[in-house]
Amino acid sequence: MDDQGRGPDPRPEGAPGEPSESSAEAEPRPLPYEGVWRFTAPAVDASVPQARHAVRDLLYRQGVPVSDDLAQGLLLIVSELVTNAVRHAAVLSPVLAVEVAVGAEWVRVSVEDNHPYRPTALEADHGRTGGRGLLLVREITLEAGGVCDVEHTSGGGKVIWAALPLKPVRVP
Numbered sequence: 001m002d003d004q005g006r007g008p009d010p011r012p013e014g015a016p017g018e019p020s021e022s023s024a025e026a027e028p029r030p031l032p033y034e035g036v037w038r039f040t041a042p043a044v045d046a047s048v049p050q051a052r053h054a055v056r057d058l059l060y061r062q063g064v065p066v067s068d069d070l071a072q073g074l075l076l077i078v079s080e081l082v083t084n085a086v087r088h089a090a091v092l093s094p095v096l097a098v099e100v101a102v103g104a105e106w107v108r109v110s111v112e113d114n115h116p117y118r119p120t121a122l123e124a125d126h127g128r129t130g131g132r133g134l135l136l137v138r139e140i141t142l143e144a145g146g147v148c149d150v151e152h153t154s155g156g157g158k159v160i161w162a163a164l165p166l167k168p169v170r171v172p
Contacts, residue, residue, distance in 0.1 A: 031104055033062040038099040041082070043090035043113070051082045051098050055109065064102050065166055073140045074109055077162045080133040081111035084160070089115035093157060102166075106146075110161035118150050118158055137162055 037058055041047035055078050059066055066074070078098065085096040093114035101108040119134055137160075141148040146164035153159055 033064045034103050035062065036099065036101045038097055040095050040097045043086050043094050043096050045086060047086060047096070048079055048082045052079050055098070055100055058100055062102065064107060066107065067167065070144060070164060070167070073144055074107065074164060077137050077140055078109050080137050081160050084119065084133050085111050085113045088117070088119070089113040105166055106163045107166055108161055108163035110159050112153060112157060112159040114155060114157035116156050116158070118152065
């Protein structure tokens, strides 16, 4: 589902319309912070801050070169996506999964649930107090130069993901 953040696009290698590398020798050596981490959580309110803290701690522990602004954007995206899964999918999906994929050029966060409804980031009614989560995710992602999408899973659920480019952190 992801290409470990390598290359100019966070989409999987070998996806339709993309050339595939046939030689394992062409694969560059991973950087110390590269990898994919996945954890599950119950679809309850308490999982929102737990997921946010887990992702924050993972980025720090792995030494991922994210600026403070990028890290805050990623954590807000995680909070919004987990909140949406808790509020809208818990009836059909009592467990959700959070995945963080970090590569040389991208960091991707995704939340998966088993609810078949595919949400869209529509303009929200300004009179309502909620309903802007995916719009916010889309705007944070675009502002950072990233991409986000919703995909169906083979089990009938969905994965909502956002991939943001890693930029070198400048140390004064």
